[in-house]
Amino acid sequence: MLLFIGIENWMSYREPYGFSMMATPSETYSSHLSLITGERRVLPMGILFGGNASGKSNFLDAIAYLRGLVLGHFSPEDSLPFLLDKEKRQAATNFQIDFLCREKLMRYQLSINRERVLHEALYELDQDLNVEAMVFHRLEDEIVGSVSLSAEALTTATEYLDCDNSDHLLLRQLIVDSAQAECAYTWFNECLSVQNSRFSNDERFDLMDSLSEKPQLLDLINKLLPLLDNGIDHFEIDPQNKKQLVAIHHDSNGDELRFPLRQEASGVRNLLEILPPLILSLDDEVSEAHIMVIDEWDRNLHSLLSLELLNFFLEQRRPEARTQLIVSSHDLNLLNREMFRSDELWITERLSDGSSTLLPLSDFGALEEEDLDYRQLYLEGRLGGVPNLNAFILSDWPQDSEE
Template structure:
């Protein structure tokens, strides 16, 4: 589960920016939160809105870059060639519109939870070089806090349960210590717990090879297939079933079963409409995420699906009887049909827009205050006020038009 993510000096993000999945103490939809074993409350959904070019995608990309920086060395050494998304070249670009920022490092801070612990990971990188790194842990059953390691100009210090581990004197300055520990001590339970979250606890949706990924997502899980069929039928399509057939050279073919006026027919997915193909690229990941409790991160989710299905997906994550494993959905969107108090809590709606120096600002609806210092009412017409530019991130303008109290 993702708890909180902070980034500074990355692309359009100049100043420190924090994206928070912790539920705030507000009164709406109190049944739509994830309650962890220690009583802490987290959000199942968050949507980021804002104009094109405002920096929405950069928030998600920063999170992906951090995960890729950790995972890429592990994938390069595990002998498995199929990691195309994570194996893309990592480019950590600082804020471009300031001489001081261009020479400064990029800073990341991440809080995440597994079944047993909450971890805090800090990474400071200049281009490809690691300048600072730290990992801390809180055990959920006891609440005990402990440092695991710290890496700085003064050297590397392994602490707590990592104190007896050994580190090479020739550790590459471009390799994160967390990656090194994952490569060297793969069977260590704490290291495995941490890296399993990076590898499987959070998923950045990739459309690079959708059919191959479809096979991986569906696998042989009846739960995943059942959820996919439920979502397809929510779209009122005449698809009543589908099957995945393994071919030679690990190729697969997907066949959809239709019943029209009592007549049953089967089509190859390649013969379906482009909209249906998009559904089959997306829905297995949504279903698999719900079934396994994954944090799904999707850029421009609304561009890929119909608004009716978008609402249905959001409400599935909000329904704790369906979302039994604490899955989270984080996405950027322009769709206003779902921006209302029936679908979202105020702390689940985020905005990104640019200031006068082309620097992106991120803020949630629950923290927004107008010029009079007034908060947004929970029964307000969120979509209408957004279109009127009352929340600062005007959908038709790239820059902030009115910050109110948010302009820190």
């Protein structure tokens, strides 16, 4: 499970901001929460709202980039610091992520510039999320601390850093010699997935690959179709091309027609991107610890369908499971206190200097007490995160002069 991620000097996030999946003391929808070590409660869902270019995608990109960096898909050279400030362009980009892997609480910290790794550390945490044991602590090309690495592993790691690997992560190098490093790497690789990000590099949920590995997934998708009201009777694999899916319709005479997916609405195609990971994340046989991150969750989806799919996730998810869903959205129907907790709803806002802020609704303490309408407050601008339309008034545009 993802417990916390903090970023600084990443894209539009000039200052440090943190995103926590640890539940506040509120008892609202407490049955949805997961209990972990120390009876701590963890949220199943997080939803980011905000105007265009306010920082929603940039924040989710940070998760995708960090995952790709750990797995070796990217390097520090690919990092994107805050470019609108001369000092920040040259400063370090910092990440911290706390997570639960195999019921172990862990923290990974990373500081980079576009040339090298400046700082990297992996810790085990106690039940209060304080550092209990240091797995390793690296400053540039030197290991300055470790309590769990064997002498042989420490020697191997030191030799690795001495061989001009300043832009490579030590975490990935230690997965053979350190059980904790292997656990952390596996969490990034197998438990975390990010869709629709410019840094996505995750093919685990390719539709046809998923259907090939788990044929019953198609049956589950077809069972959901009547709820989606899209005119499709069912999907099936094209008998002429086993690598393609076709949608089955019926004409006015009841005769069966096969439509290739390219002829279906973009919303249907988007559904087929969302449903496989959504269903598989709830499948006990696949994963009890899957964290799915999706940018632009509601892309091409009707508002009611978007809401119903999130409700499906919450209703089908077992409280003892470790699955989580983190999405961004423009759909204000999701700012819904009848379904979500205030600590599950986050607002991004772009400031006058071009930087972004990120805050949960739970930081606005009066919301819970006064039973206020989140959507109305948001539209009134009282929560931030709404676009500034003052400069976009059509009536003020110059008109062609009359001859």
